[in-house]
Amino acid sequence: MRALTYSPDLADIRFGCGLSPVLAPPRDAQALLDGVLGPDTMAGRFPIESFETFNTRVQGLRDARAALRKAGTQETRKARREVIRKISRAANNARADWAARTLLRWTHTETGFRERLVAFWADHFTTVGKSALLRYANSAFVESAIRPHVGGTFPEMLIAATTHPVMLDYLDQTASVGPNSPAAARRERLSGMNENLAREVMELHTLGVDGPYTQQDVREFAELLTGLTYRPDRGLAYLQGWAEPGAETVLGKTYGAEPRLAHIHEALTDLALHPSTADHIARKLAVHFVNDDPDPDLVAHLSARYRASGGDLPQVYAALLEHPAAWAPRLSKVKPPLDFMGSALRALGVAEAAVSGLDFPAFRLTFFVPMSLMGQPWKSPSGPDGWPEEEAAWITPQSLSARLRWAMAVPQTLCDGLPDPRDFVGQALGGFATEPVRFAASAAESRSEAIGLVLCSPAFQRR
Amino acid sequence: MTRSTLSRRAFLARSALLGCSAAASPLMTPVSLAAAPWDTRVVVIILRGGMDGLDALRPYGDPDFAALRPGLAAARDPALDLAGGFGLHPALSGLMPLWAQGELGFVQAVSTPYRDKRSHFDGQDMLEAGTETLGSGQEGWLNRMLQQMPGVEAETAYAVGRGEMKVLLGPADVADWTPDAALRMSPQALQLAELMMEEDPAFHAALSEAVALSDDGSGIMAAEQSMTRDMRAALRGAPHVKIAEFVAERLRGETRVAAFSLIGWDTHRQQERSLGASLERLTQTLLTLREASGPQVWGKTAVVAMTEFGRTVRMNGTGGTDHGTGGAMVLSGGAIRGGRVLGDWPGLAEADLYERRDLMPTGDVRASAAWILRAATGLDRQVMESLVFPGLDMGRDPGLML
Numbered sequence: 001m002r003a004l005t006y007s008p009d010l011a012d013i014r015f016g017c018g019l020s021p022v023l024a025p026p027r028d029a030q031a032l033l034d035g036v037l038g039p040d041t042m043a044g045r046f047p048i049e050s051f052e053t054f055n056t057r058v059q060g061l062r063d064a065r066a067a068l069r070k071a072g073t074q075e076t077r078k079a080r081r082e083v084i085r086k087i088s089r090a091a092n093n094a095r096a097d098w099a100a101r102t103l104l105r106w107t108h109t110e111t112g113f114r115e116r117l118v119a120f121w122a123d124h125f126t127t128v129g130k131s132a133l134l135r136y137a138n139s140a141f142v143e144s145a146i147r148p149h150v151g152g153t154f155p156e157m158l159i160a161a162t163t164h165p166v167m168l169d170y171l172d173q174t175a176s177v178g179p180n181s182p183a184a185a186r187r188e189r190l191s192g193m194n195e196n197l198a199r200e201v202m203e204l205h206t207l208g209v210d211g212p213y214t215q216q217d218v219r220e221f222a223e224l225l226t227g228l229t230y231r232p233d234r235g236l237a238y239l240q241g242w243a244e245p246g247a248e249t250v251l252g253k254t255y256g257a258e259p260r261l262a263h264i265h266e267a268l269t270d271l272a273l274h275p276s277t278a279d280h281i282a283r284k285l286a287v288h289f290v291n292d293d294p295d296p297d298l299v300a301h302l303s304a305r306y307r308a309s310g311g312d313l314p315q316v317y318a319a320l321l322e323h324p325a326a327w328a329p330r331l332s333k334v335k336p337p338l339d340f341m342g343s344a345l346r347a348l349g350v351a352e353a354a355v356s357g358l359d360f361p362a363f364r365l366t367f368f369v370p371m372s373l374m375g376q377p378w379k380s381p382s383g384p385d386g387w388p389e390e391e392a393a394w395i396t397p398q399s400l401s402a403r404l405r406w407a408m409a410v411p412q413t414l415c416d417g418l419p420d421p422r423d424f425v426g427q428a429l430g431g432f433a434t435e436p437v438r439f440a441a442s443a444a445e446s447r448s449e450a451i452g453l454v455l456c457s458p459a460f461q462r463r
Numbered sequence: 464m465t466r467s468t469l470s471r472r473a474f475l476a477r478s479a480l481l482g483c484s485a486a487a488s489p490l491m492t493p494v495s496l497a498a499a500p501w502d503t504r505v506v507v508i509i510l511r512g513g514m515d516g517l518d519a520l521r522p523y524g525d526p527d528f529a530a531l532r533p534g535l536a537a538a539r540d541p542a543l544d545l546a547g548g549f550g551l552h553p554a555l556s557g558l559m560p561l562w563a564q565g566e567l568g569f570v571q572a573v574s575t576p577y578r579d580k581r582s583h584f585d586g587q588d589m590l591e592a593g594t595e596t597l598g599s600g601q602e603g604w605l606n607r608m609l610q611q612m613p614g615v616e617a618e619t620a621y622a623v624g625r626g627e628m629k630v631l632l633g634p635a636d637v638a639d640w641t642p643d644a645a646l647r648m649s650p651q652a653l654q655l656a657e658l659m660m661e662e663d664p665a666f667h668a669a670l671s672e673a674v675a676l677s678d679d680g681s682g683i684m685a686a687e688q689s690m691t692r693d694m695r696a697a698l699r700g701a702p703h704v705k706i707a708e709f710v711a712e713r714l715r716g717e718t719r720v721a722a723f724s725l726i727g728w729d730t731h732r733q734q735e736r737s738l739g740a741s742l743e744r745l746t747q748t749l750l751t752l753r754e755a756s757g758p759q760v761w762g763k764t765a766v767v768a769m770t771e772f773g774r775t776v777r778m779n780g781t782g783g784t785d786h787g788t789g790g791a792m793v794l795s796g797g798a799i800r801g802g803r804v805l806g807d808w809p810g811l812a813e814a815d816l817y818e819r820r821d822l823m824p825t826g827d828v829r830a831s832a833a834w835i836l837r838a839a840t841g842l843d844r845q846v847m848e849s850l851v852f853p854g855l856d857m858g859r860d861p862g863l864m865l
Contacts (some may be wrong), residue, residue, distance in 0.1 A: 130582075130584060369625075372625055372626075373625060373641065373643070373644045375639075377627070380627075382601050382627055382629060382632060383601035385601070391665060392665075395665045395666055395669045396638075396639065396669060397638075397640060397669050397670075397672040397673035397676055398639055398640050398641060398644045398673070398676075399669075400666065400669045400670055400673055401644045401645065401646045401673040401676075401677065402644045404646060404648065404656065404673075405644070405646065405647060405648075408648060408652070434662060436658055436659045436661065436662055437659055439655075439658070440655040440656070440658060440659045443651075443655055444651065444652055444655055445649055445651050445652070446649075449648065449649060449651075449652040449655075452648075452652070453652065453655055453656060453659060456656065456659075457659050458659070458660065458662055458663035458666045459662075461666070462663075
C-alpha cells in the first residue's frame with residue numbers, strides 16, 4: 001500500500017494549490033504531510049485577523065451604540081451615527097484584505113496541502129455570522145478556530161469550532177435557554193431553547209445525517225448545550241443561569257447533573273470519537289480530495305485509521321496519501337471558484353503587491369463579483385452544509401462563462417507581462433497538458449485569450 | 464445545490480436545433496409548442512429589503528391614513544386611484560394600463576409567519592423557504608413544487624440574476640443564469656475553447672449552453688473585451704431590464720418557472736426618493752416582461768412580487784420607515800384575475816396595528832402563492848399544504864387566476 005504512484009505534479013494539483021513556476025512540488029508523500037506539521041509561514045507572511053482582534057471591533061460597535069443612545073443633541077447623534085457607520089464599513093472593507101491574503105497564501109505557499117485542509121475544514125464547519133458585525137467574522141473564525149487545528153486532532157477542532165462565538169451566533173445557540181433554567185423562570189428570555197446547533201453538530205459535523213441518533217438525542221444534547229453563549233466583552237461565555245438543570249443523556253451516555261462547560265467538552269469528544277463520525281469524516285475527505293464517488297476501500301481505510309488513532313488528523317491524512325486510489329491519474333474533481341482563482345494566481349506567479357495593492361472597489365471587481373458570478377460568493381454558502389462537492393454544481397453555463405471572462409481579462413491586470421502561452425501550458429498543467437490545450441495556446445489571436453484558454457482547460461479546472 | 468447543466472438529451476436537441484455557434488441562434492426563439500410539463504408560466508420576484516406597502520399602494524380611504532402619512536394624502540392623484548380607496552404610488556403609474564386590463568392586482572396586509580425580530584436575513588429565509596418557522600433546511604417552496612411535478616427538465620425552472628435565489632434551492636433541477644455573465648470573446652477564442660472542451664463532455668455541454676444563453680442580441684463576439692469594464696457597466700446599468708428580457712425569452716421557450724430579485728426596498732431614510740426609484744424599476748421590469756414575452760405568452764403568465772415584511776405605519780425621524788410586519792404583494796400577468804385589491808384590510812387605527820406600530824397582517828403571503836401555483840400546475844390543495852408549504856392553511860380560494 002505504499003504510494004507507488006506518487007507524482008509530484010499530481011501531489012501539487014490534487015492535494016495542493018496547483019503548480020507554480022517558482023515553487024517546486026513536494027518530493028514525496030512524506031514531504032507533503034510534513035508541510036502540514038511544520039511552521040505555518042503563510043499565516044505569518046499574510047496575516048489574517050484573529051477573532052480576538054476582530055472582537056475588539058464588536059466591542060467598539062457596542063460602545064458606539066451605547067454612546068449614541070446617550071447622545072443629546074441632533075449634532076452629537078449625527079456624529080455618533082457616523083462613527084457606527086465607519087466601524088461597519090471598516091469591517092466590510094477588511095474582508096477584501098482577508099480575501100486577498102487567502103489568495104496570496106495559495107499563490108506563495110510551499111505547503112499547499114495545509115491551505116487545502118484549512119479550506120476543507122472551514123467548509124466542514126461552515127459559519128456565516130448573522131448579527132451585526134459578526135457577519136464579517138468568518139475569516140477570523142477560520143484563522144482562530146480552524147487553522148491552528150488542521151494538524152491536530154478532530155476532537156480538539158470540534159470543540160474549538162462548536163464553542164466559537166461565530167458558530168454560536170450562526171446556529172442560534174446565543175438565543176438558546178434551558179426551559180427549566182433560572183433565567184427561563186425569571187422570564188429573562190422568552191425565546192426558549194434552540195436545537196439548531198445540537199442538530200447540526202450531529203448531522204453535519206460528527207455522526208452524519210444517517211448516523212444513529214434520534215430526535216431525543218438532539219433534544220438532550222441541545223439541553224446540554226444551553227448556557228453556551230457569546231458576550232462581546234468576554235467572547236465565549238458559559239452562563240449557568242441559562243443552562244438546563246439535571247443530567248442529559250446523549251447516545252446512551254449520561255452527562256453530569258450539574259451544568260458545566262466541561263460536560264459539553266466531554267460530550268463533544270465522545271461524538272468526535274464515535275465510529276459513525278469516523279465513517280462520515282473519512283467519506284468527506286475522500287470525496288473532497290479524490291472523487292465525487294470515492295473508492296469504498298479508500299473510505300474504509302481512512303475510517304479505520306481515524307478510529308485507531310482517535311481522530312488524530314495527520315495519521316488520517318497519511319492514510320489518504322498512502323492509498324493507491326488517491327493517486328488515480330485521471331483528474332476527476334472540479335475546482336470550486338475560489339480554488340480556481342487561487343491556483344490561477346499561483347500558476348501565473350502573481351506578485352504580492354499586485355493583489356494586496358488593490359483598493360476595495362478594485363478588489364471587488366477583480367475577485368468578489370466574479371466569484372459570485374462563478375457561483376461562490378465570498379464566504380457566503382447558502383447553508384451550514386457548506387459548498388457542494390459534486391461537479392454538476394460547478395460546471396454550469398453561467399459559472400463557466402464567468403470563469404472564461406475572468407481568465408481572459410484579469411491575468412493581464414495582475415501580471416507584469418503575461419508569460420508566453422506555449423510555456424504557460426507546461427507551467428500550469430505539467431504532465432497533464434494535452435494536445436488540444438497546446439494547440440489552443442499557440443493558435444489564439446491574443447496572449448490574454450491564450451492564457452485564459454489554458455486556465456479554462458478542463459485539465460486546469462480539474463484536480 | 465442542484466444547479467446543473469442541461470441534461471444530455473436536452474443539450475443534444477438544442478445543439479441540433481441551433482448548431483453550436485451563437486450565429487445560428489435566432490434573436491428571439493419562437494414560442495415553444497414542445498411538451499413542457501405544464502403551460503402556465505410563474506414568475507416570482509423577491510423584493511429584498513422590505514417594501515413599504517402603505518406607500519406603494521396607498522390606502523387613502525382609511526380614515527387614519529392622512530394623519531399617519533400626511534405628505535402622501537396631500538399628494539393624492541385621482542388618476543392613480545384604484546378600487547376600494549387605494550391609490551398607486553406615482554412611480555407605478557406606468558402600470559395603469561395593466562390595471563385597466565385586469566393584468567395587475569394586489570393583496571394587502573399579508574406577511575409570512577415571521578414575527579418580531581424583523582431581520583432581513585431571517586425574513587427573506589422564511590419567505591423563500593415557505594415554512595412556518597425558521598429551520599436550517601435550505602429548500603425553497605418553488606423547488607418543492609418542482610419536486611411534485613413530473614417531466615421537470617433542466618430548463619423548466621430558472622434562477623436569474625447574480626444573487627442566490629433560495630426560493631428555488633433544493634433537489635429538483637434548476638438552471639441559473641445572469642445576463643451580466645454573458646460570454647464575451649473573439650470568434651476564434653470561442654472556437655478554440657470548444658475544441659479544447661471536447662475532451663470533457665460536461666464542460667463542453669456547459670460551454671455550448673453558455674453560448675446559446677449569451678446571445679442577447681448584442682452578440683457574443685466583442686472584438687476587444689474587458690471584463691472589468693463590462694462589469695462596471697453592469698453595476699451601473701439597468702440590470703433589471705436585462706433580467707426581465709432574459710426571463711421573457713425563456714418563458715417563450717420551455718421555461719415555466721423563473722425567479723429573480725429586485726433590491727432597494729429598505730427605505731429607512733428619504734423614502735420619497737429611494738422608494739420611487741425602486742418602484743420605477745419594478746414598473747420597468749413588469750412592462751419589459753409583458754412586452755418581451757409577447758401577448759400569447761404573457762396571457763399565460765402570472766407574476767408574483769413579494770417582500771419579506773412591510774414597514775412601520777409611521778414615518779421615522781429621517782423621512783423613512785423602519786422594518787415592520789404586514790405588507791403588500793403585487794400580482795401581474797395575463798393569467799391573473801387583476802383589477803382588484805384583495806386582502807382583509809385591518810385598518811390603521813392605533814388599536815388595529817400589530818404591536819401598535821406595524822400594519823396587522825391578516826393573510827399569509829404563502830396562501831396567495833399557493834393558490835397561484837395550484838392554478839398553474841394543477842397540484843392538489845393537500846399537496847400544496849403538506850409538501851410545498853408544509854403546515855399552511857390556504858383558506859378560501861381567492862380566485863387569483865383566470
